[in-house]
Amino acid sequence: MRIDVLSIFPGMFDGVVNESILKIAQEKGAFEFHAHDLRDWTSDTHRTVDDSPYGGGAGMVMKVEPLAKAIEDIAALGNVDSSKLSLQKPPQKPYVVFMAPVGMPFTQKIAHDYAAQHERLLLVCGRYEGFDERAFDWADDCLSVGDYVLAGGELPAMIVIEAVVRLLPTVLGNAESIVEESFSEQSAGLLEHPHYTRPSSFRGKAVPEVLLSGNHAEIEKWRRSTALERTKQRRPDLL
Numbered sequence: 001m002r003i004d005v006l007s008i009f010p011g012m013f014d015g016v017v018n019e020s021i022l023k024i025a026q027e028k029g030a031f032e033f034h035a036h037d038l039r040d041w042t043s044d045t046h047r048t049v050d051d052s053p054y055g056g057g058a059g060m061v062m063k064v065e066p067l068a069k070a071i072e073d074i075a076a077l078g079n080v081d082s083s084k085l086s087l088q089k090p091p092q093k094p095y096v097v098f099m100a101p102v103g104m105p106f107t108q109k110i111a112h113d114y115a116a117q118h119e120r121l122l123l124v125c126g127r128y129e130g131f132d133e134r135a136f137d138w139a140d141d142c143l144s145v146g147d148y149v150l151a152g153g154e155l156p157a158m159i160v161i162e163a164v165v166r167l168l169p170t171v172l173g174n175a176e177s178i179v180e181e182s183f184s185e186q187s188a189g190l191l192e193h194p195h196y197t198r199p200s201s202f203r204g205k206a207v208p209e210v211l212l213s214g215n216h217a218e219i220e221k222w223r224r225s226t227a228l229e230r231t232k233q234r235r236p237d238l239l
Contacts, residue, residue, distance in 0.1 A: 001031040001118070001168060004074050004094060005157050006067075007125040008049055010035035012154045022162060025171045033161075041070040050128050059129035067124065067135045071096060074122055094122035096140045097160070099153030100130055103142035106160060110143070114160075115167035123160060125153030189238055190231045193223040 005013060016022065017033045025031050039047040043065075050060040075093045095118040114121060124139070136142065145156040165171060196207040210222045231238050 001115070001165070002034070002094075002120045003031060003161055003165075004034045004036060004077075004120070004122045005125060005154075005161075006036050006038055006070050006074065006122065007152070007154055007157075008038050008127055009125075009152070009154055010037045013158065016158045017161070021166055021171065025165050025168065028170050030168045030171050031165050036070065036074060038066055038070055041066040041073070053129065057129075061129050062127060062131045062135070064132040064134045067131065068138055071122065071124065071138045092119050094118075094120035096122045096124065096138055098124045098126065098131065098136065098139045098142040099144075099156045099160070100126040100142055101144050101149050102130065103144040106143045106145050106156070106163070108163070111160070111163040111167055114164045121160075121164070123153075123157040125157050127152040190227045191235055191238070193227040193230070 007013075013033070013035045017026070022033075026033065038049050042048055048063070049066055050062050053059070053061045075096075095114070143156070143160065145159050150156065196211060200207045200212065208222065210218050213219070
């Protein structure tokens, strides 16, 4: 997979994509990453990407011209070398995703769909009061990572990148890690059950006896019931 981001602060991604699982994924050839500065597609001396809104109001609006030019130019770039990918797919233009509070909520299902269905993603990061509405003509999706407002779409884009990349083949050392985690289909959309490791007792709190029993049927029953109880307490909207 190839992932591009379009931002006025492309340097924000340097540390994230060069650490931990994203660095490992790149070393394995599972995905490649490219960050682009939107200001490179401006035509004035001040490299202007925003302007005041028609109709008045506070804040500035991201201009449609540089966004359209940038998306079209990035889409014309070559695809990642498919011979390096585990999944062989025909070359395709990037699936363009705008990151903005007005987008639909990003979910684990969307992450799975992106990982399985797209060879290229282009994440476009909003700033200021948002995008000129005409820019959405170039968007395939618009995503939000929560019901709150950040200064820009860069941090949400990082969330999408990590959520998608960890689902690509060969990225995780143990493929079973993604099978029964929170929000997965196998977990029926519930939060994940509690986990324990050594020591078996810590400051008077012991690991549940069922996990030490070796009875896999009872362990599975316990995990299911605790996942249900945790979901009921913390995310009843999922039930």
